[in-house]
Amino acid sequence: MESSRKAPVGRPRGFDADAALEQAMRVFWEQGYDGASLTDLTSAMGITRTSMYAAFGNKEDLFRKALERYEEGPASHTTRSLGEPTARQVATAFLNGSVRATTRPDCPAGCFGIQGSLAAGESGSNARDTLTAWRNEGTDLFRDRFQRAVDEGDLPPDTDPALLARYLMTVANGIGVQAASGTCREDLQRVADMALRNWPPA
Structure with a gap:
């Protein structure tokens, strides 16, 4: 019997992507696309820039996802x-x-x-x-x-x-x-x- 197991491929995000997107939506809603800096977005989302890019893509991608969330909510x-x-x-x-x-x-x-x-x-x-x-x-x-x-x-x-x-x-x-x-x-x-x-x- 093996005494250890291989770690799963890919690390878990470690944050709630849905909650993070909700916060991004609110930042864009309040500050607009140009007014919302990456620092504003990641601070509100509670994640690093690396995590943001990995989960949502670049700022434009995040904006489009935030718009979809607004439309559905x-x-x-x-x-x-x-x-x-x-x-x-x-x-x-x-x-x-x-x-x-x-x-x-x-x-x-x-x-x-x-x-x-x-x-x-x-x-x-x-x-x-x-x-x-x-x-x-x-x-x-x-x-x-x-x-x-x-x-x-x-x-x-x-x-x-x-x-x-x-x-x-x-x-x-x-x-x-x-x-x-x-x-x-x-x-x-x-x-x-x-x-x-x-x-x-x-």
Whole structure:
């Protein structure tokens, strides 16, 4: 019988990757891509740079993973809203969710998808492009959903689904910017309610 065993190939990480990614998301959300230094990120994540690179890749890779976490967590209301039975309910769920997501007391104010690259220079151009594509993808999802609503008679036949989707995203993005500027949840909810009063009748 052998008195010793070979150590397993590859050392265990020794840290909670999920918790570390959560912290990275918050740093990018609050400071933006350019504003978040590697020291800021690794300090918040509680790991070394070597561990960060090994687990998540470079800063851009980490940023993309943080955006995915944001989409699946704080911004998950977007996907849920698309499943609502009517276009008005889709818009209501999305805007109400946007108000809640951008004013959570346990998270940075505003929207990661906007704040993440507002002040990005040349070094942050890829992050800026990533967020632009992410926002445009969201607009396209709403456009397709509203086209279906037109086809089903839930929206008037002369409705422009692309314009309606852009309108909805513009209001939501404005809510995010206002939240980051300190506007309270109650005031932003009134903005969302006002926008919904202009929704096309069925």
